[in-house]
Amino acid sequence: MYAIVEIAGKQFKVSKEQWLYTPKLQGEVGTLLTLDKVLLLDDEVxxxxxxxxxxxxxxxxxxxxxxxxxxxxxxxxxxxxxGYKVKRGHRQDHTRIVIEDIVK
Known part of the structure; x- marks a missing residue:
């Protein structure tokens, strides 16, 4: 079973017990999130x-x-x-999450 979900404006293909890096999300470490913007769902069948x-x-x-x-x-x-040279850089913030369950 997998689903395509929108998280912070980006689309991710997720399945149960998969972990992924998303753009920075609000919430402390250990917080449970409910993602309800599911675009597609494929059952085991x-x-x-x-x-x-x-x-x-x-x-x-x-x-x-x-x-x-x-x-x-x-x-x-x-x-x-x-004689013009500019060197700049940045690091993007990410949140690492694990998908615990897909509920129909």
């Missing part, structure tokens, strides 16, 4: 339910494991023959 745009009555239970940061991304700008 092979029945596929597609929402218009979301499925009613289908929720996904997830647990927050930790809040982390991604690897550093370097942004380097240069204009040749002008």
């Amino acid at each position: 092979g029945t596929i339910m597609v929402g218009t745009p979301t499925l009613n009555g289908v929720t996904i239970k997830a647990k927050v494991l930790e809040h982390t940061k991604a690897n550093k991304i370097i942004v380097f700008k240069k204009k040749r023959r002008n």
Whole structure:
């Protein structure tokens, strides 16, 4: 069984006991989340339910494991023959969650 769910504006394919990194979510470590923006659901039988745009009555239970940061991304700008160079970087905030259950 798997589902496609929208988390913080991005779509993820999730299944039970899978962990994934999402954009930063509100909530402390150990908090249970209820994700209700389920776009697609596939049963064990092979029945596929597609929402218009979301499925009613289908929720996904997830647990927050930790809040982390991604690897550093370097942004380097240069204009040749002008002596202009700028080096900047940033690290994106992420939340690591585990999918505990898909409830129909």
